[in-house]
Amino acid sequence: MSWFAKYFPNAVTMKSDFIQATGETLYMTLITAVVAGILGLVIGVGLIVTQPGGILENRIIYNIFDKIVNLCRSIPFVILLAVIAPLTRLIVGTAIGTTAAIVPLVIGSAPFYARQIQNALAEVDHGVIEAAESVGSGPMGIIFRVYLKEGLADIIRSSVLTLISLIDLTAMAGAIGGGGLGNLAINVGYSRFETDVTVLAMLIILVIVFAIQLVGDLLARRVDHTA
Amino acid sequence: MTNEAIIELKNIDVTFHNKGQTVNAVKDVSLTVNRGDIYGVVGYSGAGKSTLVRVINRLQPPTAGTVVVNGQDILHLTPRKLRAARTKIGMIFQHFNLMDSRTIADNVGYPLRFRLSKKNRQEKVAHLLDLVGLSEKANDYPAQLSGGQKQRVAIARALANDPEILISDEATSALDPKTTSSILELLKRLNKELGLTVVLITHEMEAVKEICNKVAVMESGEIIERGDLVSIFSQPKKPLTQDFINTATQINQALEKIYKQASALHLSDHQQLVQLQYVGASTDAPLITELYKRYDVVSNILYGNVEILQNTPLGNLIVVMSGEPDKLQDAWQYCQDAGIKITHLKPTDSEVA
Numbered sequence: 035m036s037w038f039a040k041y042f043p044n045a046v047t048m049k050s051d052f053i054q055a056t057g058e059t060l061y062m063t064l065i066t067a068v069v070a071g072i073l074g075l076v077i078g079v080g081l082i083v084t085q086p087g088g089i090l091e092n093r094i095i096y097n098i099f100d101k102i103v104n105l106c107r108s109i110p111f112v113i114l115l116a117v118i119a120p121l122t123r124l125i126v127g128t129a130i131g132t133t134a135a136i137v138p139l140v141i142g143s144a145p146f147y148a149r150q151i152q153n154a155l156a157e158v159d160h161g162v163i164e165a166a167e168s169v170g171s172g173p174m175g176i177i178f179r180v181y182l183k184e185g186l187a188d189i190i191r192s193s194v195l196t197l198i199s200l201i202d203l204t205a206m207a208g209a210i211g212g213g214g215l216g217n218l219a220i221n222v223g224y225s226r227f228e229t230d231v232t233v234l235a236m237l238i239i240l241v242i243v244f245a246i247q248l249v250g251d252l253l254a255r256r257v258d259h260t261a
Numbered sequence: 262m263t264n265e266a267i268i269e270l271k272n273i274d275v276t277f278h279n280k281g282q283t284v285n286a287v288k289d290v291s292l293t294v295n296r297g298d299i300y301g302v303v304g305y306s307g308a309g310k311s312t313l314v315r316v317i318n319r320l321q322p323p324t325a326g327t328v329v330v331n332g333q334d335i336l337h338l339t340p341r342k343l344r345a346a347r348t349k350i351g352m353i354f355q356h357f358n359l360m361d362s363r364t365i366a367d368n369v370g371y372p373l374r375f376r377l378s379k380k381n382r383q384e385k386v387a388h389l390l391d392l393v394g395l396s397e398k399a400n401d402y403p404a405q406l407s408g409g410q411k412q413r414v415a416i417a418r419a420l421a422n423d424p425e426i427l428i429s430d431e432a433t434s435a436l437d438p439k440t441t442s443s444i445l446e447l448l449k450r451l452n453k454e455l456g457l458t459v460v461l462i463t464h465e466m467e468a469v470k471e472i473c474n475k476v477a478v479m480e481s482g483e484i485i486e487r488g489d490l491v492s493i494f495s496q497p498k499k500p501l502t503q504d505f506i507n508t509a510t511q512i513n514q515a516l517e518k519i520y521k522q523a524s525a526l527h528l529s530d531h532q533q534l535v536q537l538q539y540v541g542a543s544t545d546a547p548l549i550t551e552l553y554k555r556y557d558v559v560s561n562i563l564y565g566n567v568e569i570l571q572n573t574p575l576g577n578l579i580v581v582m583s584g585e586p587d588k589l590q591d592a593w594q595y596c597q598d599a600g601i602k603i604t605h606l607k608p609t610d611s612e613v614a
Contacts, residue, residue: 161358165358165415168428179371183362259361259402
């Protein structure tokens with residue numbers, strides 16, 4: 035490991051900091067993924083079924099979902115972090131720290147995920163929906179047994195995309211007090227001119243991203259029987 | 262076939278509003294299909310046939326009219342009862358509409374979930390796949406199948422709920438002629454063996470000719486002609502119907518070739534180009550010989566075709582008749598008395614009889 039000490043002179047002394055930061059990043063990512071995943075899935079499915087021509091067409095609900103998603107996605111995440119600090123304080127009790135970062139992360143990523151889900155489900159052939167209706171399937175049957183089943187490969191691909199962009203967001207949240215690898219890279223590595231710390235934090239994030247991409251691709255290929 | 266009505270559409274209107282434009286897809290159409298019928302609905306794209314039949318299971322709610330299927334008023338059912346009613350109306354589609362993420366067995370078993378136990382479901386699926394001749398494909402995915410095989414799977418799925426009616430919406434339009442025949446044969450067999458009532462939407466009169474006992478012709482949202490197959494084929498009243506029939510019997514193609522060569526034929530005053538159409542028993546009489554013996558009229562056959570529709574032969578001949586003018590008249594009279602329809606063709610006619 036002498037080469038490691040040579041190229042990463044500062045990082046090599048910060049083993050426990052890196053372990054903790056990686057844990058924080060994974061923690062923020064995981065909790066946000068679960069909460070935003072459920073929210074995004076519900077809103078995405080809601081958009082698909084209430085859209086004009088959808089199985090539960092409803093102009094009002096569709097427009098509400100659509101506008102909320104557009105609005106949230108239009109706010110730059112760094113500004114969102116600051117703007118919703120009072121809300122974060124209300125929910126978590128503080129606006130600083132890893133858990134507090136989850137609130138803006140959810141609001142920042144759920145609408146993005148909802149749009150991804152909507153796009154994935156829009157790929158499901160309308161004829162297949164019609165066939166399911168013709169054998170007596172109701173809206174719930176069509177959502178769970180047609181949309182989510184037929185769209186699964188695309189849903190997995192969208193989830194990978196969302197997860198990766200979520201890690202990007204955790205780094206940003208970390209930089210302004212959320213902890214994690216982003217915090218380490220900016221507030222330690224960058225601020226103290228310890229470039230090797232920044233580079234190592236980046237490398238760890240890259241490994242996480244590649245791992246997610248790899249697992250996602252494998253899963254998607256496994257459920258995809260279109261070709 | 263009985264005379265018990267299983268589908269009764271009355272005064273159906275379907276109007277679409279799209280960006281300020283109003284389209285009357287179906288205009289005041291009434292249609293009755295009896296139990297055991299194979300009812301063909303023919304028309305070109307955009308004639309409104311698909312829209313009309315989607316009204317039967319309310320995939321397309323009509324703007325006006327009444328729909329009674331199996332004695333049930335389809336338009337006034339609660340969503341739950343409508344779903345129950347739909348299980349008795351199977352449907353197959355031009356693009357098969359199978360679920361790519363499910364195996365063949367799971368596609369066929371899709372409608373049976375929550376209705377049958379796992380064991381009963383597997384047995385039923387095996388039986389259905391056997392019925393359509395695809396037992397060995399149970400664990401394949403749709404992407405691995407040919408078009409004809411996919412349509413067989415779709416038929417098996419449509420039959421899973423033991424429906425009494427099967428709606429076929431252009432189900433053979435994406436298939437090659439040979440596969441089309443095999444699918445039509447299957448539908449006919451199901452009609453016979455299961456007593457399934459079939460409503461067959463198509464733009465190909467050939468398909469109707471092969472299996473239907475009744476036919477309705479649609480144009481611009483209206484049924485312009487309807488009746489049993491043999492009478493429609495032997496006595497079409499509307500030009501569009503005639504056009505469909507001529508395409509199906511390939512007379513159009515034959516006439517086109519004949520007209521192209523007509524100048525080469527050099528018809529004299531003693532010669533006449535005629536089309537003879539005959540139905541049923543008259544096909545058995547040795548007509549051409551008879552005409553020669555009785556009237557000295559020689560008939561040169563340019564094209565001949567006999568269709569067997571519902572066990573009734575329907576013949577078409579295009580001939581050049583040669584003889585003395587008055588003898589020709591007598592010969593034509595003789596044909597008409599024998600129940601043969603005569604159409605005099607002029608090579609310059611663009612409109613085909």
